[in-house]
Amino acid sequence: MSIDERDRLALHRRLEQVLGPEHAVNLVASLPPAGDRVATGRDIERLWEAVHALGDRIDRLEGRMDRLEGRMDGLYVEIRAQTRTYLIANTGLIATVAALAFGAARLV
Structure with a gap:
């Protein structure tokens, strides 16, 4: 499953709701860039x-x-x-x- 920038943005918005803005930014920033293969x-x-x-x-x-x-x-x-x-x-x-x-x- 490939994750693009749209998916990352949706994840960020949901994480803001659950964790708060600061934690959401930190968590999404720790993810590999979109398109990179882990x-x-x-x-x-x-x-x-x-x-x-x-x-x-x-x-x-x-x-x-x-x-x-x-x-x-x-x-x-x-x-x-x-x-x-x-x-x-x-x-x-x-x-x-x-x-x-x-x-x-x-x-x-």
Whole structure:
């Protein structure tokens, strides 16, 4: 049931008769504005369900992030090992080329 300004005015007039003008003004002023929808108990329940569902999704996301972090740690270890291998191989290659260059220079 929707209450408009006409209904609020009628309520105010009746409350003035029953409670007096001062109490009527205070009571009508405490009502939500016409057209505003007041939350029901079911609305609050649905809101809590949505909050709990969001909490569950955040928990699952945290689990996925933890697994991703573990995979990234493993990737870091692999990249570090590969870099070490690359540097050792290149150092050997440079030493070999330098030895060949010096050897060829001595022959000339």
